[in-house]
Amino acid sequence: MNYKDLAASAIEAKKNAVPTYSKFHVGAALLTEDNKVYLGGNIETSSYSLTICAERTAIFKAISEGERKFKAIAIAGDTDGFCSPCGACRQVISDLCGEIDIVLVNKNSETKIYKTSEILPHAFSDDDLK
Ligand code: THU
Numbered sequence: 068m069n070y071k072d073l074a075a076s077a078i079e080a081k082k083n084a085v086p087t088y089s090k091f092h093v094g095a096a097l098l099t100e101d102n103k104v105y106l107g108g109n110i111e112t113s114s115y116s117l118t119i120c121a122e123r124t125a126i127f128k129a130i131s132e133g134e135r136k137f138k139a140i141a142i143a144g145d146t147d148g149f150c151s152p153c154g155a156c157r158q159v160i161s162d163l164c165g166e167i168d169i170v171l172v173n174k175n176s177e178t179k180i181y182k183t184s185e186i187l188p189h190a191f192s193d194d195d196l197k
Pocket of ligand 1: 086089091093108109110111118119120121122142150151152153156
């Protein structure tokens with residue numbers, strides 16, 4: 068799958084987001100090495116800190132289905148700027164997806180692409196636990 072289609076999937080994933088309090092819709096589409104796509108939207112609860120971002124929804128769905136190898140994640144926001152993953156999601160991407168392409172998508176379907184290590188340099192990892 069090309070990144071234009073992956074970006075379109077992330078935009079589609081925004082539709083199932085539940086941003087009850089922030090009203091800020093985010094969608095994510097995670098591409099596995101064998102070209103399967105897992106979608107995720109941000110989900111908020113009345114206990115605000117229990118919110119989960121779109122990226123982590125998609126990643127945890129994929130991991131819990133047995134997926135382990137990934138190529139890219141597209142993240143779509145509803146703004147002119149690009150919705151960049153929060154710090155927690157950067158750590159989860161780094162640990163569970165490795166060095167993949169991070170495709171940011173704005174509300175006009177424009178894209179910007181980074182690598183995991185560009186958005187989280189000097190990452191803490193399981194190597195540090197040894
Ligand atoms: N959010 C995401 O889903 N992904 C990001 O990359 C940044 C922020 C969500 C969390 C919260 O539901 C809303 O956006 C506002 O912070």
